[in-house]
Amino acid sequence: MKWSLLSVAVSAVTGVAAARALEPSGRGLLALILSLAGICVLVGAMGTNVAIRVHLPKSDDVGIRSFLVVSVRLLLAVAITLVGLVLCAYRWIDPAFGSWSIALGFVVFGIASFVSNQALDLLNARGMVQRSAMLNALGSILTMLLVLAALFIGLGLVAVIAAYVAGPLVQGLVGLAWSADALAADESPPAARSLLRTGVRLMGFNLGQSLAYSSGPVILAAIAGSREVGIYAVAVTPASLARVPANALGQVNFYRASSGVLTLRRLRRELAVVMVSLSAMVVAGLIVAEPLVTTVFGSAYADSVVVFRLLLLAELALVPFLIIARVLAGLGLPRAASTCGTCGVPVLCVGCILLVPSYGAAGAAGASIAAYAAMSMLAVWMVCKYRARLSQVN
Incomplete structure (x- = not known):
């Protein structure tokens, strides 16, 4: 937990430093790069990073060698897809992708990011959870230090992008090095199909919610340009900190549900406590939004104040989903959990198409409120539908 909290804090500092180092359009282009690449990596992994965490602890036919062979093949597909995305982004989203340095x-x-993602989850699958979390935090710290250096030296967008590359690159290489001994001892037979079959079945939960989080900046850039994405991204940095308590409780309740010790009464009580506590934080955030944003990020991001206030409301609407979706997954209902996350994507897309042309980044934030509320309402309906499973876990 301490490494995870450190990573969250470091990411917040990195976001502030990146905003200070770049003008809104540059910060928006950076956010667009991170969002597009993140979606590509998540889809490109085909859920294999989750599947290895299921198979390896069971010591079945799927071993480390099979995972790495599949990962190399998927990496080639990811690289080709990334090149294709550069061409699409240059044509339809932002001409800046036509620059060789940006591309x-x-x-x-x-x-x-793909290498880091696979390497860290391989460590998790081997039971080295603390070491994986530590490596994740250290990579984040490296990125933060390099972004701060770019800020103080006065370097531009390319240097900041390089800083964001350095962290996951080190994470991936070190993580693979830490698994080299296990690879040498692995004598399991090839099992690529089994790994991919399990991965595709399990990838829905993460894919749905990640698309709901990341689609907004992409649509915003296509409609309103990179500057509006920069305004939106700066508001996201502090607002997303509100997810920390709900994410932590969601992880705990995932374990409780899968272990058969979670009751519906307990879930209701804890959800109410988090909602009330976070509501107080949101009210405080609404009050101090203007001095907080302009002081921390600079006067160039004054337009982010309204967006920040709207995103605070969106984060409050997201709380039930963050907790209940993990409960559904823990109950062995991955399809129900993934449906809750996926339903937010069309709501977000339609909302952005309707609101962004008139309201820019604020319109995207308003669409996020609608999308997150839809995700939470469906999650509440789902847990009510399957409440018998919770009542039987005593």
């Missing part, structure tokens, strides 16, 4: 930075960042 190369985007592709290399996506590759480094």
